[in-house]
Amino acid sequence: MHPQITALVNPFVTSPGVAQHLIDAMPSQKYTVRSRTSVSVAASGSMLGLISPYCWNDSSNYPSGIVYAGATATIEASLVRMFNDPTAGSLVSPAGITTTDLFPVRPWASGNGRTARLVSYGLRVRYTGTALNANGTFKLLATPHGEVDMTGFNATTYNGIIGNINSNHQTQMKSIYDRAVYTFNFIGNDEWSQAGTGADQDEDVDVSVVGQASSVKRMSEPGAFFYYLNNASSAVQFEIELIENWEVRGSSVAPFYTDSHSAPELHHEIMNTISTAHMKAGASGESFSKVVGTVAKASKSPLGKAVLAAALA
Numbered sequence: 001m002h003p004q005i006t007a008l009v010n011p012f013v014t015s016p017g018v019a020q021h022l023i024d025a026m027p028s029q030k031y032t033v034r035s036r037t038s039v040s041v042a043a044s045g046s047m048l049g050l051i052s053p054y055c056w057n058d059s060s061n062y063p064s065g066i067v068y069a070g071a072t073a074t075i076e077a078s079l080v081r082m083f084n085d086p087t088a089g090s091l092v093s094p095a096g097i098t099t100t101d102l103f104p105v106r107p108w109a110s111g112n113g114r115t116a117r118l119v120s121y122g123l124r125v126r127y128t129g130t131a132l133n134a135n136g137t138f139k140l141l142a143t144p145h146g147e148v149d150m151t152g153f154n155a156t157t158y159n160g161i162i163g164n165i166n167s168n169h170q171t172q173m174k175s176i177y178d179r180a181v182y183t184f185n186f187i188g189n190d191e192w193s194q195a196g197t198g199a200d201q202d203e204d205v206d207v208s209v210v211g212q213a214s215s216v217k218r219m220s221e222p223g224a225f226f227y228y229l230n231n232a233s234s235a236v237q238f239e240i241e242l243i244e245n246w247e248v249r250g251s252s253v254a255p256f257y258t259d260s261h262s263a264p265e266l267h268h269e270i271m272n273t274i275s276t277a278h279m280k281a282g283a284s285g286e287s288f289s290k291v292v293g294t295v296a297k298a299s300k301s302p303l304g305k306a307v308l309a310a311a312l313a
Contacts, residue, residue: 011122011185011243028249030119033104036241038128039067041230046072048162050082050150050222051102053121053188053244054207055196056110061216062207065102065242068093068158072229078158083150083219085212092211094158102242110196114250118188118198121244123224124181129236131178140184140226141171146200150208150221165227176228176236186223192249199223 041047049067056062068075074096080087093099108114127134141164148156148164156164165171174182189201197207197220207218230236 011120011245012124012183027251027253028247029253030245030247031107032243032245033106034241034243035064035102035104036239037067037100037102039069039100039238039240040235041069041228041238042071042235043230043233044072045070045230045235046075046162047226047228047230047238048075048158049226049240050219051121051123051186051224051226051242052197052199052219052222053118053242053246054220055106055116055118055193055198055246055248056108057106060101060103062218063101063103064244065240066210066217066219067100067102067240068097069100070097075158076162080157082156082158082161083208083210085209085215087212088214089212090214090216092215092217102240104242104244108248112250112252114248114253115192115194116196116198116246116248117190117192119245119247120188121186121223121242123184123186123226124241124243125184125226126239126241127176127178127180127236128239130234133232133234133236134176134178134180135231135236136176136229138174138176138180138182138226138228139165139171140174140224141165141168142184142186142224143221144186144199144201144223146202146205146221148222148225161225162227165225184224188245195220197221198246 039047047067047069049065051065053064054062074094078094078097080094108116123140125138148161150156150161172184174180187201188198191198191204193204195204195206197205200221200223205221207220209215210217210219228238
C-alpha cells in the first residue's frame with residue numbers, strides 16, 4: 001500500500017508498474033505523460049494559467065493546460081468569457097493576450113470503446129529569470145470539484161477568475177526568488193470517463209469551447225488555476241511542467257496493475273483523505289505532509305487511518 005499512496009501524494013516519483021491482472025470487467029493500462037513550456041511575462045505584465053488534463057490524442061486543439069500572458073490591464077480588465085464566449089469569431093483569447101499550450105504526446109486515440117480515469121497529476125513551476133528581477137507572488141488555486149464552474153452558461157470571465165484567485169482563502173501563495181522551484185500535486189478521480197477528461201472529481205464533463213463561438217480549441221473543467229503579476233521593469237521567464245498519470249481501460253488494452261492504481265475502494269478512500277488535506281493546507285499555510293498526517297488521525301475510517309499512518313510514518 002505504501003507505494004500506492006506515495007504515487008498519489010507525489011505524482012513525480014511514481015514508479016513503473018509491474019504486469020499483473022486486474023480484477024475488472026476490462027483490462028486497464030497505466031501511463032504517464034509530461035508536457036513542458038516556457039513563458040515570458042512582460043514588464044508589469046501578468047500570467048494566468050489553467051490545468052485540465054485530457055487523455056485522448058485527437059488533435060492539438062485539446063490541450064491539458066493553457067497559459068495566458070499579456071499586459072496587466074489586458075488580462076485583468078477582460079470581462080469576456082474564458083469558456084463559451086458567445087461573441088462571433090474564432091479567437092481563443094482577447095486581443096493582446098498570447099496563449100501557450102501544455103500538450104503532451106499521448107499514446108492513445110479516442111474511440112475503440114476505451115474509457116480513462118485521471119489518477120493523479122502535478123504542476124512544477126521554475127523561475128528562470130534573473131536574480132535582479134525576481135519578484136512577486138505565484139498564486140495557485142486548486143478547484144477539484146468544479147468550484148469555479150468555468151464550463152457553465154455563466155462562465156467566469158478572465159477578470160473574475162483573477163479576482164477569485166486573489167481573494168480565495170484556499171489560494172496557495174509562493175514568493176518568487178532566484179531559481180525558485182515549486183511543485184503542486186493533485187488527485188484525479190476514481191470515475192471512468194469516455195470524454196477523456198478527469199480534472200473535475202465530481203462529474204464526467206464534456207469538453208467546451210475555449211474563447212469565441214467558433215474557436216476550435218476545447219478544454220474541460222479545470223482542476224487548478226495559477227496567476228502571477230510581474231512587478232519588475234523587465235520581462236521574467238518561467239518554465240512550466242505538467243505530469244499526468246492516467247489509467248486507460250478497454251477490451252483491446254493489455255492489462256497492467258501499477259503502484260498508482262489500487263482497488264477502487266482503497267483508491268477512493270485515499271483520494272478523499274488527501275483531497276481534504278490539500279484544501280486544509282491551502283487554507284492554513286501548513287506543509288502538505290503535516291496536514292495529511294493530521295487528517296489521517298482525524299479520519300473516521302479505520303482503513304484510511306491505517307493506510308495513511310503507514311505511508312507517512
